[in-house]
Amino acid sequence: MAKAYDHLFKLLLIGDSGVGKTCLIIRFAEDNFNNTYISTIGIDFKIRTVDIEGKKIKLQVWDTAGQERFKTITTAYYRGAMGIILVYDITDEKSFENIQNWMKSIKENASAGVERLLLGNKCDMEAKRKVQKEQADKLAREHGIRFFETSAKSSMNVNEAFNSLARDILLKSAGRRSGNSNKPASTELKTCDRKNTNKCSLG
Numbered sequence: 001m002a003k004a005y006d007h008l009f010k011l012l013l014i015g016d017s018g019v020g021k022t023c024l025i026i027r028f029a030e031d032n033f034n035n036t037y038i039s040t041i042g043i044d045f046k047i048r049t050v051d052i053e054g055k056k057i058k059l060q061v062w063d064t065a066g067q068e069r070f071k072t073i074t075t076a077y078y079r080g081a082m083g084i085i086l087v088y089d090i091t092d093e094k095s096f097e098n099i100q101n102w103m104k105s106i107k108e109n110a111s112a113g114v115e116r117l118l119l120g121n122k123c124d125m126e127a128k129r130k131v132q133k134e135q136a137d138k139l140a141r142e143h144g145i146r147f148f149e150t151s152a153k154s155s156m157n158v159n160e161a162f163n164s165l166a167r168d169i170l171l172k173s174a175g176r177r178s179g180n181s182n183k184p185a186s187t188e189l190k191t192c193d194r195k196n197t198n199k200c201s202l203g
Ligand SMILES: Nc1nc2c(ncn2[C@@H]2O[C@H](COP(=O)(O)OP(=O)(O)OP(=O)(O)O)[C@@H](O)[C@H]2O)c(=O)[nH]1
Pocket: 015, 016, 017, 018, 019, 020, 021, 022, 023, 024, 034, 035, 036, 037, 038, 039, 040, 041, 064, 065, 066, 067, 121, 122, 123, 124, 125, 150, 151, 152, 153, 154
């Protein structure tokens, strides 16, 4: 039987408990949102197939528990991931400060060439914003990665974020096959779609 996809990419979401990792995955995979908070226990995944550059890409998106007590289980999944999405909550300063620790955890546990992406979630809650976009832009630039503000609630930038990560992985693997490396220098900013600058609020 013919394969229903051209590539399978494994993605992983990490970040503090309550930042909205599960909701982002549910919005992306099922186009749904729920206000009730049920903290993830251990690890789970959902699947969605997307079309990128004429290729069918099956995305297996792994959801990790943000709580410290699950760290041993969740870090065991870093190695198999081709892309890791670091999530903080724009209304929670601590979750942004902790991104540095999550970056360190990637360095210690993931494969060397893993693609990373930074997301500031809950951008529908503008009135409660504690983390300015410029702070996160600067951090992303320092790490040479893309950054989006998203809302799992309003859908803002959710598809854009997942698709951009999948595209980066695809381009990188195509580059590797043809012998070219298109990996940017760690200090180089990969310019985001300007969609990223859209004002994000539910109005
Ligand atoms: N306003 C708003 N609330 C959100 C958004 N995303 C998630 N939430 C809410 O934030 C709470 C936590 O969301 P989860 O997706 O369960 O958080 P998590 O990061 O998976 O948490 P752990 O499983 O504990 O690691 C829930 O009450 C969600 O409804 C968003 O974009 N906007």
